Amino acid sequence: MFSSDGYAFPETYYLGSRRARDVVYRVLSAACEDGDLSIEEAIDAVEDIFRRNASDLYKLNVANGSIHQKTMIADSTIASSCVEQDVLFVRIVWNDASGQHRCRVVPAGRFYEIARNKGVGLTFASMGMTSFCDGPADGTNLTGVGEIRLMPDMSTLLRLPWSTREEMVIADMQIRPGEAWEYCPRYVLRKVTKVLLDEFNVTMKAGFENEFYLRRKLVR
Incomplete structure (x- = not known):
């Protein structure tokens, strides 16, 4: 199962x-x-x-069938206006230090006019949140004072198959224009993978763990 x-x-x-x-x-x-x-x-x-x-x-009373949605991947030629695409909101996504996916939701018009190139602000404290409460963990020294910019990586932009009037894009964290914040998970991952490759000739790969047993009926 x-x-x-x-x-x-x-x-x-x-x-x-x-x-x-x-x-x-x-x-x-x-x-x-x-x-x-x-x-x-x-x-x-x-x-x-x-x-x-x-x-x-689970004694589910469900009918046969499936939902087919075509994910729309955006590229650098995407129009600045979303009226034709019928998109209402864009989720700017990041992972915090506890592994939680978090996002800032921006109206599509504002995203393509401003946030696409200039990003959106985010308080330092957002990276210190725990998985069980919306407040920075003790000892992180990350508070509500100070702000970084979430800069969208447009190569990751896609239309959400389960909410077709929304898009999602992964963001990098910058402390200054062009300068990565030291707590940015994507920046840290790039540093670690580079060290592994340069010093140990090791390439890091990640994926989902899929487990199942395939049994064949011998008695019919």
């Missing part, structure tokens, strides 16, 4: 599900090519993993 391992925010559920579909497809395709499964058995396995087992276990 499938689980996305999503936590707290819908983005994690979506990405986990998207990745799991790719993994299951590759595994079952290989099983069919090797003669371990027939196509009909592979289709049954997909139904069991993603729908039927959960429906039977």
Whole structure:
């Protein structure tokens, strides 16, 4: 039975599900090519993993079917006006020190006219929040005094499949124009990956952990 391992925010559920579909497809395709499964058995396995087992276990009364949404990836040629795209809001997203996804929601018009190039302000305290309360943790020395800029990385901009009138973009944190803030998670990740590559010739990779058992019925 499938689980996305999503936590707290819908983005994690979506990405986990998207990745799991790719993994299951590759595994079952290989099983069919090797003669371990027939196509009909592979289709049954997909139904069991993603729908039927959960429906039977939890006694869910759901109809068959799925929702197909095409994610719209933006590029540098995106128009400054969002009227044609029917976008109302843009979520400017970052991860705090506790691993929580957080965002500033900006009206689409303001985002494309101003925030796209100049970013939005964010208090230092936002990186000191704990996972259980909206207040900086003791000892962080991150307070409500002082501000950094969330600078959108436009290469990450996309239309949200689950909320099609909103877009989301990941942001870098800058203390001054062009200068990364030392607590910016993306800046720290770039530094660490560079050290691993330059000093140890190690490339860091990350992904979702997809686990499932594939069993074949021997008694019919």
